[in-house]
Amino acid sequence: MPRPALELADILRAHGETFRRAHAGHLSLGQLKVMSAIEACRTAALGGHVARCDDCRHLAVSYNSCRNRHCPKCQGAAARAWLAERQADLLPVPYFHVVFTLPAPLAAIAFHNKAVVYDLLFKAAAEALQTIAADPRHLGARIGLVAVLHTWGSALTHHPHVHCIVPGGGLCPDGERWIACRPGFFLPVRVLSRLFRRLFLEKLAAAHVQGRLGFFGELSHLAEPQAFAAHLAPLRRAEWVVYAKPPFGGPAAVLAYLARYTHRTAIANSRLVDMDDHAVRFRWKDYRAADPATGAVKLKTMSLTPDEFLRRFLLHVLPAGFHRIRHYGLLAKGPRAIDLDRLRALIAAQAGDAASDLEPAEAEPETTTLPACPCCGGRMRIIEIFGRGHTPRTAAGLPLWFDTS
Known part of the structure; x- marks a missing residue:
């Protein structure tokens, strides 16, 4: 390349x-x-x-x-290695993509308390999905999901949100049957949004009571319980953004999507246009200027001073040891993990021959770690x-x- x-x-x-x-x-x-x-x-x-x-x-x-x-240069290889491991985790069902976003008034609190608040964001999103899915009025099943944290917007601003990739169905309460979701529909977004809002604010208030949050500069007054409660009060009534995208076409499409999202960095090298002593210019998507009829997003070029560009990029450095990709429910890892082969058997029994319509993704052919010779295309060998x-x-x-x- x-x-x-x-x-x-x-x-x-x-x-x-x-x-x-x-x-x-x-x-x-x-x-x-x-x-x-x-x-x-x-x-x-x-x-x-x-x-x-x-x-x-x-x-x-x-x-x-x-x-x-x-580092945007290093994440391509990391993503390929991670996806090779995830190949065996895919289930022969449609997958859905649900995004949970923190409101802007909470972004500053999140920035000064990254490990705590980002962790709460993961937990509230996963709990909301699993709780609503378990409700018999909706799916009535135990589900699994992969959650990926992104902290940036297209213009490198601080915009914490979690992308959740969820199989379209789950295990019934006794664990003996697979329950598929309705075609093209997973869970009601408004119900998810309301529960996500309540869960996150409850967890954030508990963290404040436990003294786990720090406040600095203009936010220092929020250390006081009354001021903090007043800060959260409008957020309890506001509509929080939870967005559900249409289901993927199949396991191969899920893998392709995960490849773009799991190891993405705040900005890719491909978005950089040029720089000089006074400015760095890069491409960004202006979602506010999207075409209302087609939803097409305009691609623009932004110019920032080098100092501001680097400041925005460094907003998204995560705490050491913080896991930005997490697995929950049926897809959780560890000694108590669900046998995925058993899940596939239950899915096949529930769907009959329909399950065969979703062909498993083909494994990509193995490639050597060394590129072909740029002169003749021959095999390169390490000699030093x-x-x-x-x-x-x-x-x-x-x-x-x-x-x-």
């Missing part, structure tokens, strides 16, 4: 040190680590290896990746590995091809 004309790493290398000096004492250790990792990604600072073509003897140097989960900060000794003085893609 060719290297994009502009990468996030280029912006950090050009403006990162100035940003660090300007914000000294105001950047977390996690943010500083993310900046350093992306700056060093695919450079000699991380070491690498030399490969040689078996056919034409062409030599190529590849530097190591930083593997940081906030060099450490951090070192340069390759192989064929010193000979022309080498450096792969930084």
